[in-house]
Amino acid sequence: MKVDGKPMRTIWLADDGWGVEIIDQTALPHRLVLTRLVDLESAARAIRDMLVRGAPLIGATAAYGMALAMRQDSSDAALAKAAEVLMATRPTAVNLRWAIDDMRRRLTGTAPPQRAAAAYARAAEIADEDVAICRRIGEHGAKLIEIAADRKPKGEAVNILTHCNAGWLATVDWGTALAPIYVAHDAGLAVHVWVDETRPRNQGAGLTAWELGQHGVPHTVIADNVGGHLMQHGMVDLCITGTDRTTASGDVCNKIGTYLKALAARDNAVAFYVALPGPTIDWTIEDGLRDIPIEQRGGEEVSLITGLDAKGEIATVRITPETSAVANYAFDVTPAHLVSGLITERGVCQASQTGLRSLYPEVSAD
Amino acid sequence: MKVDGKPMRTIWLADDGWGVEIIDQTALPHRLVLTRLVDLESAARAIRDMLVRGAPLIGATAAYGMALAMRQDSSDAALAKAAEVLMATRPTAVNLRWAIDDMRRRLTGTAPPQRAAAAYARAAEIADEDVAICRRIGEHGAKLIEIAADRKPKGEAVNILTHCNAGWLATVDWGTALAPIYVAHDAGLAVHVWVDETRPRNQGAGLTAWELGQHGVPHTVIADNVGGHLMQHGMVDLCITGTDRTTASGDVCNKIGTYLKALAARDNAVAFYVALPGPTIDWTIEDGLRDIPIEQRGGEEVSLITGLDAKGEIATVRITPETSAVANYAFDVTPAHLVSGLITERGVCQASQTGLRSLYPEVSAD
Numbered sequence: 001m002k003v004d005g006k007p008m009r010t011i012w013l014a015d016d017g018w019g020v021e022i023i024d025q026t027a028l029p030h031r032l033v034l035t036r037l038v039d040l041e042s043a044a045r046a047i048r049d050m051l052v053r054g055a056p057l058i059g060a061t062a063a064y065g066m067a068l069a070m071r072q073d074s075s076d077a078a079l080a081k082a083a084e085v086l087m088a089t090r091p092t093a094v095n096l097r098w099a100i101d102d103m104r105r106r107l108t109g110t111a112p113p114q115r116a117a118a119a120y121a122r123a124a125e126i127a128d129e130d131v132a133i134c135r136r137i138g139e140h141g142a143k144l145i146e147i148a149a150d151r152k153p154k155g156e157a158v159n160i161l162t163h164c165n166a167g168w169l170a171t172v173d174w175g176t177a178l179a180p181i182y183v184a185h186d187a188g189l190a191v192h193v194w195v196d197e198t199r200p201r202n203q204g205a206g207l208t209a210w211e212l213g214q215h216g217v218p219h220t221v222i223a224d225n226v227g228g229h230l231m232q233h234g235m236v237d238l239c240i241t242g243t244d245r246t247t248a249s250g251d252v253c254n255k256i257g258t259y260l261k262a263l264a265a266r267d268n269a270v271a272f273y274v275a276l277p278g279p280t281i282d283w284t285i286e287d288g289l290r291d292i293p294i295e296q297r298g299g300e301e302v303s304l305i306t307g308l309d310a311k312g313e314i315a316t317v318r319i320t321p322e323t324s325a326v327a328n329y330a331f332d333v334t335p336a337h338l339v340s341g342l343i344t345e346r347g348v349c350q351a352s353q354t355g356l357r358s359l360y361p362e363v364s365a366d
Numbered sequence: 367m368k369v370d371g372k373p374m375r376t377i378w379l380a381d382d383g384w385g386v387e388i389i390d391q392t393a394l395p396h397r398l399v400l401t402r403l404v405d406l407e408s409a410a411r412a413i414r415d416m417l418v419r420g421a422p423l424i425g426a427t428a429a430y431g432m433a434l435a436m437r438q439d440s441s442d443a444a445l446a447k448a449a450e451v452l453m454a455t456r457p458t459a460v461n462l463r464w465a466i467d468d469m470r471r472r473l474t475g476t477a478p479p480q481r482a483a484a485a486y487a488r489a490a491e492i493a494d495e496d497v498a499i500c501r502r503i504g505e506h507g508a509k510l511i512e513i514a515a516d517r518k519p520k521g522e523a524v525n526i527l528t529h530c531n532a533g534w535l536a537t538v539d540w541g542t543a544l545a546p547i548y549v550a551h552d553a554g555l556a557v558h559v560w561v562d563e564t565r566p567r568n569q570g571a572g573l574t575a576w577e578l579g580q581h582g583v584p585h586t587v588i589a590d591n592v593g594g595h596l597m598q599h600g601m602v603d604l605c606i607t608g609t610d611r612t613t614a615s616g617d618v619c620n621k622i623g624t625y626l627k628a629l630a631a632r633d634n635a636v637a638f639y640v641a642l643p644g645p646t647i648d649w650t651i652e653d654g655l656r657d658i659p660i661e662q663r664g665g666e667e668v669s670l671i672t673g674l675d676a677k678g679e680i681a682t683v684r685i686t687p688e689t690s691a692v693a694n695y696a697f698d699v700t701p702a703h704l705v706s707g708l709i710t711e712r713g714v715c716q717a718s719q720t721g722l723r724s725l726y727p728e729v730s731a732d
Binding site for chain 2: 029030194195197198199200202205206209210212213218219220221222223224225226227228229230232233255256257259260261263264267289294299302303304305306307308309310315316317318319320321323324325326327328329331332333
C-alpha cells in the first residue's frame with residue numbers, strides 16, 4: 001500500500017539481486033527504517049526480534065532466509081540447519097512452518113548447485129502468492145463492508161474495529177484484516193477504523209495507525225479497554241481481526257485480547273469477522289483452547305514501553321514497580337462460536353469444520 | 367495500609383493543624399511524593415489533575431477542600447463558590463457530589479465564624495467514616511475469598527483478578543476492591559492478585575501493583591488483554607473490581623474495560639464481584655447504559671505514556687503517529703446481570719434493585 005504517496009511492500013529483493021530488504025517495524029510509527037538481510041542469522045533475528053511480524057510476512061521472510069542460507073552453503077546439512085534455526089524463532093506462527101516445509105521439500109529435490117537460485121525463485125513466488133491471496137481476501141471482505149454500509153444512512157462511514165496489526169505490514173502487501181478496508185476505501189466507500197492499541201507491544205497504536213494514516217484511511221486509536229463500550233453504544237458496525245492460527249473447526253488463535261472483543265461483539269450483536277489466508281489453517285487440530293500452545297514472552301514487554309520522547313528520540317520507560325512480577329501471554333483463542341465468519345482468499349465461510357471444508361475441499365478428512 | 371513497613375493513609379491533617387497532606391499519586395510507583403494542600407484551588411487541582419483519584423478519596427479531598435476554603439473566607443458566597451469549583455473537577459464521581467452536598471448542608475446551618483472549625487471536623491469524620499466503611503467491605507468480601515479457598519487444594523493461593531485501582535490509594539485506607547484481599551492476606555490466607563495494568567492511565571501497573579507490593583501481597587501485572595485467556599484456563603478464581611457509580615438496579619460504572627472482564631467471567635463461570643461503599647450508589651438512576659454520562663478525557667492520555675526512563679527520571683513517550691486521531695472514554699457500564707454480587711459495608715447482596723434495597727432499606731422508593 002502507500003507510504004508517502006508511493007506504493008511499497010514489506011519485503012523485497014534488493015537491487016543487487018541477492019540481499020533482501022525489509023521495513024524494520026520496531027522503529028515504526030516514528031521512523032521508516034529499512035534493513036538489509038544478508039544471511040540466515042540476520043533473517044532469523046529479524047523474525048525473532050520482530051523486525052518483521054505477522055504470520056504471512058514471517059512466512060515470506062523465512063522463505064527468503066532459506067534462500068540466503070543456500071547462497072552461503074547449499075549442502076544438505078546447511079539446508080537442515082536453516083530450517084531448524086528459522087523454525088525456532090516463533091513457536092506459534094503456523095505459516096512459518098508451512099513456508100519452511102515448502103522450501104525444504106522443494107530444495108531437497110534440487111541438486112545443491114541449483115538450490116540458491118531455486119530458493120530465491122520460490123521465495124519470490126511465496127511473496128507474490130501472498131499478495132494475490134491478500135488482495136482476494138480484501139475483495140471478499142469488502143463485500144461485508146458494503147453490506148454494512150447499505151444498512152447505514154447514505155454517506156455515513158462504516159465503523160470497523162480491529163485488534164493488533166493484520167494490515168499490509170503483517171503480510172507482503174494488502175494485509176488480511178485490513179485488506180477489505182483498503183479495498184473498500186480505494187473503491188470510494190466511507191470507512192472509519194477503531195484501532196485497538198494492542199498492549200503490550202502496541203502494534204495497533206504503532207503499526208495499524210501508521211499504515212492506515214499513510215494510505216489515507218480515517219481511523220481513531222483507542223485503548224484495548226474501549227471496544228466493549230463502543231459496541232454497547234452502537235459505535236461499531238463490524239469487527240475484523242486477523243489470526244495467527246486457525247483450527248480445522250474454526251477456532252482462531254490471535255493476539256491476546258481478541259477473545260474479549262469477540263465476547264463484546266456477541267453481547268451487542270455486532271458481526272465479528274476473522275480474515276485469514278488458507279496457509280494459516282492448521283488442519284491437524286480441532287480444539288484451539290486445548291491444543292494450541294500459547295507463547296509466553298518476556299515481562300519487560302509489559303513493564304517497559306518504547307516511544308518517542310520529548311526530544312524526538314526513541315526512548316523506553318518503565319511503568320511498573322521494579323519488584324512486581326509481570327506475565328505476558330502473547331495470544332488467546334477465540335472459540336469458533338464467537339466468530340461470525342471467516343474471510344479467506346476463496347470467499348467467506350462459517351467458522352466451522354463444514355464451513356472451512358466447503359472452501360477447501362481438497363483437504364482430506366482425518 | 368503499609369508503606370515501607372509503616373501504616374499510612376492517603377490524606378491526613380498536617381501537624382500544624384490546618385494544612386492537608388496527600389500522596390501525589392501521579393508520581394507512583396516510581397516515587398513517594400507528599401503534597402500539601404493549602405487552599406481551595408490546590409484541593410481542586412489535586413482532584414482535577416488526579417493527584418488523588420478514586421471515588422472515596424475524591425470525596426474526602428473535596429471535604430477538606432471545603433474546609434480549606436472556609437479557612438480563607440467563610441462567607442455564604444465563598445461557600446457557594448467552593449462547592450461550585452470542587453463540583454466541576456470530575457463530572458462522573460458520584461460521591462464527589464455526596465461529600466460536597468453534605469459539607470454545604472452542614473456549613474449553611476453554621477454561623478460563618480464557626481464554619482472553618484466545623485468544616486475541618488466534618489472532613490475528618492468523612493475520612494474516618496470512609497476507613498470504617500472500607501474495613502467492613504473488606505471483612506464481608508474476605509468471606510468470599512475464604513469460600514474460594516475452601517474449594518481449592520489446601521494452601522494453594524486464591525487467584526483474584528482486579529481492574530484499575532480500587533485499593534487503599536483510591537480511598538482513605540483499606541480500599542474497596544482490594545480491602546477483602548488485605549483482610550484475607552492479613553488473616554493468613556494465601557492470595558495472589560492478577561493486576562490489570564489498566565490503560566490508558568496504568569493505575570493497575572502503577573498504583574495497584576505498588577500498594578500490593580508495599581503491603582506484601584503476591585501479585586502479577588498483566589496487560590488488560592490477558593484476563594480472558596486466564597479465565598479460559600482456570601487461572602482466575604474470582605474477580606473483584608470497584609465502581610465509581612452504581613445505579614439503583616445494580617449496574618456499575620467503573621474504569622473502562624471492566625465490562626470486558628465481566629463478559630469473560632460470565633463466559634467462563636468465574637464469579638465477578640464489585641465492591642462499593644454505600645455513598646457511591648446513585649439511587650436516582652436505574653439504567654446505567656442509558657443514564658450515566660461517560661467522561662471523555664484528552665487523547666494524550668492514550669498517545670503519551672509516562673514512566674521511569676533509563677536514567678531513573680520520569681519521562682513521557684509517544685506511542686502513536688502524530689497525525690492519528692485518538693479517543694479516550696474513561697469509564698464503561700457493566701450491566702447488573704453480569705455482576706455476581708455487590709460487596710458493601712453492610713454485607714454482600716445481589717446486583718439488583720431488590721438486593722440493594724435489602725441492605726439499604728432506609729432509601730425510600732421513588
